[in-house]
Amino acid sequence: MRVAELSRRSGVSVASIKYYLREGLLPPGELTSPNQAHYDEEHLRRLRLVRALLDVGGLTVAGARDVLATVDDEQVDLHHALGTAQDAVMARVQPVEDDASVRAEKVVADLVARRGWRVTENNAGRRAAVDVLATLDRLGGDQVVGLLDVYAEAMEAVGDREVAAVVDRDEREGSVERVVVGIVLGGALIAALRGMAEESASARRVGPGEQR
Amino acid sequence: MRVAELSRRSGVSVASIKYYLREGLLPPGELTSPNQAHYDEEHLRRLRLVRALLDVGGLTVAGARDVLATVDDEQVDLHHALGTAQDAVMARVQPVEDDASVRAEKVVADLVARRGWRVTENNAGRRAAVDVLATLDRLGGDQVVGLLDVYAEAMEAVGDREVAAVVDRDEREGSVERVVVGIVLGGALIAALRGMAEESASARRVGPGEQR
DNA sequence: CGACGCGGATAGTTCTACTCTCCGTTCATG
DNA sequence: CATGAACGGAGAGTAGAACTATCCGCGTCG
Numbered sequence: 001m002r003v004a005e006l007s008r009r010s011g012v013s014v015a016s017i018k019y020y021l022r023e024g025l026l027p028p029g030e031l032t033s034p035n036q037a038h039y040d041e042e043h044l045r046r047l048r049l050v051r052a053l054l055d056v057g058g059l060t061v062a063g064a065r066d067v068l069a070t071v072d073d074e075q076v077d078l079h080h081a082l083g084t085a086q087d088a089v090m091a092r093v094q095p096v097e098d099d100a101s102v103r104a105e106k107v108v109a110d111l112v113a114r115r116g117w118r119v120t121e122n123n124a125g126r127r128a129a130v131d132v133l134a135t136l137d138r139l140g141g142d143q144v145v146g147l148l149d150v151y152a153e154a155m156e157a158v159g160d161r162e163v164a165a166v167v168d169r170d171e172r173e174g175s176v177e178r179v180v181v182g183i184v185l186g187g188a189l190i191a192a193l194r195g196m197a198e199e200s201a202s203a204r205r206v207g208p209g210e211q212r
Numbered sequence: 213m214r215v216a217e218l219s220r221r222s223g224v225s226v227a228s229i230k231y232y233l234r235e236g237l238l239p240p241g242e243l244t245s246p247n248q249a250h251y252d253e254e255h256l257r258r259l260r261l262v263r264a265l266l267d268v269g270g271l272t273v274a275g276a277r278d279v280l281a282t283v284d285d286e287q288v289d290l291h292h293a294l295g296t297a298q299d300a301v302m303a304r305v306q307p308v309e310d311d312a313s314v315r316a317e318k319v320v321a322d323l324v325a326r327r328g329w330r331v332t333e334n335n336a337g338r339r340a341a342v343d344v345l346a347t348l349d350r351l352g353g354d355q356v357v358g359l360l361d362v363y364a365e366a367m368e369a370v371g372d373r374e375v376a377a378v379v380d381r382d383e384r385e386g387s388v389e390r391v392v393v394g395i396v397l398g399g400a401l402i403a404a405l406r407g408m409a410e411e412s413a414s415a416r417r418v419g420p421g422e423q424r
Numbered sequence: 425c426g427a428c429g430c431g432g433a434t435a436g437t438t439c440t441a442c443t444c445t446c447c448g449t450t451c452a453t454g
Numbered sequence: 455c456a457t458g459a460a461c462g463g464a465g466a467g468t469a470g471a472a473c474t475a476t477c478c479g480c481g482t483c484g
Binding site: 162 | 308329331332336351362364393400
Binding site for chain 3: 225227228230231235245246247248266272273274
């Protein structure tokens with residue numbers, strides 16, 4: 001197919017497709033002549049993946065490019081792919097170094113030790129956790145910190161099951177893409193389900209028989 | 213204090229503070245003369261909250277304004293505040309209506325029924341969940357869907373504990389702000405901890421005795 | 425054959441979140 | 455009391471991100 005059909009089938013404008021081609025999110029089509037190219041089903045799949053990462057996952061175009069480069073890299077292992085996807089999802093602000101962040105680092109280090117987690121110093125999640133806890137410290141409220149172990153418990157179960165779900169498959173057949181999709185869209189799904197669970201719990205407190 | 217000190221103590225530029233004042237994120241200072249205003253500790257607290265919502269929570273300025281208007285509203289109840297905060301966090305794309313989204317709606321409805329959740333039709337989390345599942349459907353991979361109940365289980369525990377933590381306090385004394393901070397920063401913290409748990413689980417698979 | 429669509433390149437647009445400049449006033453310092 | 459820095463307020467300007475529009479010369483198809 002040519003670009004017009006790719007556009008029609010994906011719902012993405014031709015102009016945007018050309019932009020993604022320029023930015024390297026989408027591999028170029030197979031040239032049949034110097035100014036005619038041909039796209040296949042794989043391009044359509046990829047284009048849908050791009051839109052999923054941007055729209056649902058909230059990645060930037062640059063972040064999506066990094067992630068997709070990892071997906072295309074034949075010799076990247078799943079552990080490394082996981083790190084790249086996490087880096088793209090956690091849009092980092094460079095953290096300030098004050099005593100709140102020092103305390104937050106200690107809280108995270110204690111948590112890691114308490115749970116026996118194997119997490120490197122520069123894991124994106126770890127840096128993000130320090131950042132959030134330092135911010136909470138600066139805000140002065142202790143409300144969320146009391147739930148830290150609740151969160152950690154829940155995420156440990158989730159992380160174990162996720163990793164198991166990836167490993168319990170025949171090895172390395174689109175599995176990097178599965179990891180990436182799992183991290184990016186899984187995160188969005190978890191946030192959505194948390195919202196539902198919170199509303200549900202809150203509705204029950206308001207009154208068990210109430211309509212709205 | 214005047215604006216220069218507010219800037220120095222918060223680390224936010226004077227120009228940005230003026231911008232937040234214009235946008236209604238920060239209430240105006242108390243005017244001591246037509247062109248001199250005085251800010252207090254409350255303004256400093258509020259400014260830090262604004263930066264937390266924007267930087268860590270990833271809210272837009274418009275989203276933060278909506279959330280802060282709820283925080284300032286004396287007669288809003290906690291259940292409604294929860295909804296407003298969720299709306300701001302889930303930056304919505306307007307969903308397309310195709311058969312993938314119809315299937316996704318059914319999956320979500322089944323989940324809600326299976327778990328006995330009380331969730332309204334237009335809960336932000338619910339709409340976001342439909343969106344994610346429809347996107348996964350379009351991508352054709354079933355990988356994440358198999359974890360749906362794992363995620364739901366984890367988030368049910370989290371949501372119950374979070375709501376309990378808010379209710380088990382003396383009523384309505386900055387509690388709307390606590391709810392908002394809990395939802396926005398709690399979400400960031402959960403995402404961060406998931407990243408850590410995933411890396412940890414993945415590292416264990418790679419090899420129990422391995423470095424780096 | 426001729427109009428429409430193509431790929432490729434470059435320039436322009438829109439939106440967001442600031443940031444800069446200007447104005448007339450006021451405060452702090454000597 | 456002079457004067458210069460800082461103030462509040464308003465408007466215009468800017469940077470980056472993600473498109474979007476235009477143009478060009480070539481291909482394809484009716």
